[in-house]
Amino acid sequence: MVTILAIKGGAKTRNKPFNTWPDFKEEYLDKIVKMIKGKVLWRGLEIPKFWDNKSAINISEEFEQLFSNHIKSKYVFSLNSGSTALIIACKALRLRKEDEVIVSPYTYFASASSIKEAGATPVFVDICSDTLNIAIKSIEQKITEKTKALMIVHFGGIPVDMEPICQISRKYNLAIIEDCAHVINAKWDNKNVGTIGTVGCFSFQGTKLITAGEGGAIACDDRELANYMFALHNGGRIDNSPYRHELLGGNYRISEIQSALLMLGWEFFFEQEKIRKINAEYFYEKVSEIDGITIIDNNNPKIERNYYIIAIRYNHLHFEGLTKKRFILALNAEGIPCSAGYDKGLYKNPLFFQNYSGDSEYDNIYPETEKACNEIIWFPHHLFLGKKDDVDDIINAIHKIKENVRQILPKKRTAK
Ligand SMILES: Cc1ncc(COP(=O)(O)O)c(C=O)c1O
Numbered sequence: 001m002v003t004i005l006a007i008k009g010g011a012k013t014r015n016k017p018f019n020t021w022p023d024f025k026e027e028y029l030d031k032i033v034k035m036i037k038g039k040v041l042w043r044g045l046e047i048p049k050f051w052d053n054k055s056a057i058n059i060s061e062e063f064e065q066l067f068s069n070h071i072k073s074k075y076v077f078s079l080n081s082g083s084t085a086l087i088i089a090c091k092a093l094r095l096r097k098e099d100e101v102i103v104s105p106y107t108y109f110a111s112a113s114s115i116k117e118a119g120a121t122p123v124f125v126d127i128c129s130d131t132l133n134i135a136i137k138s139i140e141q142k143i144t145e146k147t148k149a150l151m152i153v154h155f156g157g158i159p160v161d162m163e164p165i166c167q168i169s170r171k172y173n174l175a176i177i178e179d180c181a182h183v184i185n186a187k188w189d190n191k192n193v194g195t196i197g198t199v200g201c202f203s204f205q206g207t208k209l210i211t212a213g214e215g216g217a218i219a220c221d222d223r224e225l226a227n228y229m230f231a232l233h234n235g236g237r238i239d240n241s242p243y244r245h246e247l248l249g250g251n252y253r254i255s256e257i258q259s260a261l262l263m264l265g266w267e268f269f270f271e272q273e274k275i276r277k278i279n280a281e282y283f284y285e286k287v288s289e290i291d292g293i294t295i296i297d298n299n300n301p302k303i304e305r306n307y308y309i310i311a312i313r314y315n316h317l318h319f320e321g322l323t324k325k326r327f328i329l330a331l332n333a334e335g336i337p338c339s340a341g342y343d344k345g346l347y348k349n350p351l352f353f354q355n356y357s358g359d360s361e362y363d364n365i366y367p368e369t370e371k372a373c374n375e376i377i378w379f380p381h382h383l384f385l386g387k388k389d390d391v392d393d394i395i396n397a398i399h400k401i402k403e404n405v406r407q408i409l410p411k412k413r414t415a416k
Contacts, residue, residue: 002404003400003403003404004404004407005330005333005334005400005401005404005407005408006330006333006334006335007329007330007333007334007408008407008408012333012334012335013334013335013336013393013396013397013400014334014335014336014393014397015335016335018337018382018383018386018390019382019383019385019386019390020382021206021207021211021380021381021382021385022206022211022265023268023272023382023385024264028264031264032257032260032261032264035059035260035263036059036256036257036260039058039059039256040058040256041255041256041257042253042255042256043058043059043060043061043253043254043255043256043259044057044058045234045235045237045240045242046240047077047227047230047240048060048061048064048065048077048230049061050064050065050068051074051075051223051226058256058259059256059259059260059263060077060078060254060256060259062259062263063078063259063262063263063266064076064077064078064217066263066266067217067219067266068219070185070192071185071192071194071195071200071219072191072192072195073192073194073195073200073219073220073221074220074221074223074226075219075220075221075222075223075226076217076218076219077217077218077226077229077230077233078204078215078216078217078254078258078259078262079215079216079217079218079233079252079253079254080214080215080216080252080253080254080258081203081205081214081215081216081252082110082179082181082201082202082203082204082205082208082215082216083110083113083114083203083216084216084233084252085201085202085203085216085217085218086110086111086114086151086177086179086201087110087114087117087118088218088229088232088233088252089114089177089198089199089201089218089229090114090115090117090118090120090149090177091117091118091232092199092225092228092229092232093118093148093149093175093177093198095115095118095119095120095148095149096119096120097119097120098120098146099119099120099121099146099147099148099149100120100121100122100123100144100146100147100148101115101120101121101122101123101147101148101149101150101151101177102122102123102124102125102134102139102142102143102147102149102150102151103115103122103123103124103125103134103150103151103153103346104124104125104126104127104133104134104135104153104155104369105124105125105126105127105345105346105347105366105369106127106132106155106342106345106346106368106369106372106373107153107155107179107342107346108181108342109346109349110179110181111151111153111179111346112124112151112346112349112352113351114151115151116351116352120148121146121354122151122346122352123142123147124142124345124346124347124352124366125138125139125142126138126365126366126367126368126369127155127366127368127369127372128368129313129368129371129372130296130297130298131155131158131160131296131297131298132155132156132158132296132311132372132376133153133154133155133158133160134152134153134160135368136160136161136164136165136168139165139168140168143168143172143174147172147174148174148175149174149175149176149177149198150165150168150169150174150175150176150177150197151177151179152165152176152177152178152179152197153179153181153182154178154179154180154182154183154186154193155182155309156182156296156308156309156310156311156378157182157183157186157209157305157306157307157308157309158186158296158297158298158303158305158306159183159186159187159188159193159298159303159304159305160188160193161188161300161302161303162188162189162191162193162196162197163188163189163302165196165197166196166197169197175197175198175199176196176197176198176199177197177198177199177200177201178193178194178196178197178199178200178201179201180193180194180200180201180202180203181201181202181203181205181208182208182306182308182309183202183209183305183306183308184202184208184209184210184269184306185269185270185273185306186303186304186305186306187303187304188302188303188304189302194219195219195221198220198222198225199218199219199220199225199229200218200219200220201216201217201218201219202216202217202218202219203215203216204216204217204258204262204265207380208308209265209269209272209273209306209308209381210262210265210266210269211261211262211265212254212257212258212259212261212262212265213258213261214258215254215258215261215262216254218233228247231246231247231249232247232249232250232252233249233250233251233252233253234249234251234252234253235249235250235251236248236249236250237249272385273306273307275384275385275386276306276307276381276384276385277307279384279385279386279387279388279390279391280307280310280381280384282388282391283310283379283384283391283394283395284297284310286391286392286395287312287394287395287398290395290398290399290402291318292314292315292316292317292318292319292402293312293313293314293315293318293398294312294313294315295311295312295313296311296312296313296376307381307384308381309341309378309379309380309381310378310379310380310381310383310384311341311376311377311378311379312376312377312379313372313375313376313377314327314375314376314377315375316375319401319402319405320405320406320409321409322401322405322408322409324340324374324375324377325340326408327377327401328340328377330401330408331397331398331401334397334400334401335393335397336383336393336394336397337379337380337383338377338378338379338380339377339378339380340376340377340378341372341373341376341377341378342372342373343373344373345362345366345369345370345373347362347365347366347369348362379394
């Protein structure tokens with residue numbers, strides 16, 4: 001019997017929806033109402049009380065205290081987004097116009113735009129093929145007298161190996177900003193990532209592992225730096241006086257309603273991460289048996305990863321030339337959500353052009369990023385919050401497409 005692919009009108013591999021994200025059930029919403037009832041809904045202007053070992057005075061501080069105790073960072077405050085966290089961290093390094101910050105180009109815009117917004121220039125270093133994180137061995141070639149910091153993105157939930165990063169930082173006296181938008185409770189050598197560099201910046205945007213729809217957090221161990229960053233996010237107030245604004249800061253505060261959502265997200269995060277790990281590992285085991293697919297993972301024993309983006313590398317040559325774009329459309333039609341991820345390295349964004357003379361120029365400079373944009377496919381983490389059967393549906397859909405790929409290859413033109 002011929003199996004027709006769903007994209008050609010056949011039956012879908014999966015008809016029921018996967019887990020949605022975030023997974024707030026009715027009873028959770030009741031909890032949120034209880035948490036915020038009778039409270040002032042903004043967090044107030046003062047630097048968090050818990051910084052001096054006092055108890056938290058509002059929901060935002062309560063969350064910050066939890067987070068700070070857990071990741072073992074002395075000073076943590078939450079704010080309105082991960083992008084803001086990165087901008088504030090970059091501004092706090094007091095970068096000047098001629099300064100450069102090294103960053104990988106296979107990342108979200110904000111990892112580089114924050115450097116620009118702080119007035120400096122992002123300098124891109126290619127990624128490595130196995131983790132899609134910055135290629136550490138290539139960093140030193142890009143260091144100049146202007147280099148002031150390293151922006152280290154822990155892509156997809158896989159921590160960067162921080163030992164060589166810290167060595168480079170010490171050797172050249174560079175600050176480290178960790179972009180932790182994809183990680184929460186991920187570890188390198190038993191230390192939480194986000195606490196190893198100078199500043200760690202987290203995101204709680206809608207797709208993230210803990211979410212308030214929007215939101216972010218900053219972690220650091222230096223009190224002076226923490227106070228400065230807190231002031232920048234809080235109207236530039238350096239002491240707690242409401243109308244003394246001494247820095248050019250803005251209002252980037254988080255609200256108490258967002259913090260209530262974060263408290264709830266925190267409550268379920270650890271259990272969810274266990275389930276994600278079991279299912280994602282099972283997925284990786286099964287999917288790597290398929291010819292033409294390789295997994296993006298890390299086997300460094302020092303690293304404990306998150307499963308935020310469950311990424312695979314697709315080699316179209318093993319699928320009779322079926323393009324990645326068409327493969328994704330076919331998977332989506334089978335009822336499997338997945339996406340192409342970043343379609344261009346950030347060096348191709350005109351905002352970051354330096355001596356630009358055409359896109360093709362970059363193909364040789366950043367070959368791994370180019371390959372990643374062409375080959376990597378992202379599966380969102382909430383697909384892995386259910387049961388093994390859900391993962392089997394993903395695997396079965398891939399097998400189905402591979403076995404019936406000829407149905408969706410472009411027709412060969414015949415000579416006239
Ligand atoms: C790697 C990375 N850094 C920073 C951010 C910015 O976070 P936010 O969306 O909270 O501004 C994101 C968001 O997706 C991200 O993926």
